[in-house]
Amino acid sequence: MRQVSGVGPIPTLTPDMVDRFVDWSRGAERVVIGTHLNPDGDAIGSALGVSLWLSALGVANDVLCHHSPPSYLEFLPAVDRIRLESPDKEFDLGIVVDLDSLDRLGRHQDTFRSLSRLIIVDHHVPHESPGDLRIVDTRAPATACILTDLLDQAGPGLTPEIAECLLTGIVTDTGCFRYPNATAESLHQAARLIEAGANLSRVTHHVYSSRSEAAVRLLGAALNQLQHTEQGAIAWATLKPELYLTLGATDEHTEGIVNEILSIDRVKIAAVVRAGANGVAKGSLRSKGEYDVAAVAQRLGGGGHRNASGVTLDMPLEEAERTIVEAMRECLGSS
Numbered sequence: 001m002r003q004v005s006g007v008g009p010i011p012t013l014t015p016d017m018v019d020r021f022v023d024w025s026r027g028a029e030r031v032v033i034g035t036h037l038n039p040d041g042d043a044i045g046s047a048l049g050v051s052l053w054l055s056a057l058g059v060a061n062d063v064l065c066h067h068s069p070p071s072y073l074e075f076l077p078a079v080d081r082i083r084l085e086s087p088d089k090e091f092d093l094g095i096v097v098d099l100d101s102l103d104r105l106g107r108h109q110d111t112f113r114s115l116s117r118l119i120i121v122d123h124h125v126p127h128e129s130p131g132d133l134r135i136v137d138t139r140a141p142a143t144a145c146i147l148t149d150l151l152d153q154a155g156p157g158l159t160p161e162i163a164e165c166l167l168t169g170i171v172t173d174t175g176c177f178r179y180p181n182a183t184a185e186s187l188h189q190a191a192r193l194i195e196a197g198a199n200l201s202r203v204t205h206h207v208y209s210s211r212s213e214a215a216v217r218l219l220g221a222a223l224n225q226l227q228h229t230e231q232g233a234i235a236w237a238t239l240k241p242e243l244y245l246t247l248g249a250t251d252e253h254t255e256g257i258v259n260e261i262l263s264i265d266r267v268k269i270a271a272v273v274r275a276g277a278n279g280v281a282k283g284s285l286r287s288k289g290e291y292d293v294a295a296v297a298q299r300l301g302g303g304g305h306r307n308a309s310g311v312t313l314d315m316p317l318e319e320a321e322r323t324i325v326e327a328m329r330e331c332l333g334s335s
């Protein structure tokens with residue numbers, strides 16, 4: 001097995017996989033590309049990277065997403081390709097990036113379930129494992145890392161636009177190379193993307209330095225009402241719907257708050273809990289080091305990675321808060 005921080009060859013991406021990916025793509029009349037609900041930089045960057053690559057090959061394609069991209073991703077090349085509604089067209093190949101469960105395609109899942117050929121490119125821990133060709137590496141810090149190798153090997157080459165989309169995916173999923181998942185290999189991949197024409201400072205400017213005032217005020221409110229366990233190793237904020245209304249904030253503005261909570265020195269596990277649509281509650285979890293919040297999320301019906309995961313709970317906000325805090329306590333105790 002490959003060393004996590006190594007730069008050796010990736011056993012996951014075999015020449016046969018690259019060949020099939022290219023053959024299926026070239027042979028398709030029209031490809032539909034999909035990614036997950038509440039898309040992040042890796043979801044949108046990966047989807048647009050694949051779309052631009054297909055266009056370079058001359059293959060017609062559409063990109064479908066249940067939600068619009070967050071505003072900090074609007075700088076991406078070809079972001080206007082993302083459609084919320086499926087066009088009335090026939091597709092003969094689907095490429096789904098950055099998700100393992102087709103439910104997470106939201107309203108587009110039937111479009112993808114009915115396809116005769118489906119390719120999955122992903123780095124999440126598999127639990128549903130859909131797809132006829134699965135290019136999955138759970139050790140990759142971002143789906144965009146896998147796509148950097150895949151599209152590079154697939155030819156005809158990474159354009160500056162493709163490279164900038166993929167670099168955005170790597171930057172956002174590694175916290176700009178600060179999270180434990182940032183490997184030497186991901187830095188090599190980022191370097192290749194920069195050589196291909198991606199602009200790292202433009203990406204980081206849009207991702208980290210162009211927040212709306214509502215987002216920063218929501219962060220302030222969250223930190224103001226921070227709660228923690230006795231020793232402070234677990235900290236969380238529960239954000240009520242009224243707070244969003246008062247500040248003019250939307251759910252998108254919640255992104256990143258949990259990382260700020262985790263940045264407190266004695267905090268090992270952090271969460272943000274808020275209300276979702278239709279009476280559900282949503283939790284974002286983050287952890288440091290060996291504390292495994294993917295296991296916490298999976299036990300509560302969610303998913304993610306060891307240090308970053310999410311859950312949706314069909315219960316009132318206060319009950320969800322208690323449930324998540326209890327699960328975090330168990331995680332702390334068992335690690």
Ligand SMILES: [Mn+2]
Nearest residue numbers: 042098142143
């Ligand atoms: Mn990802």
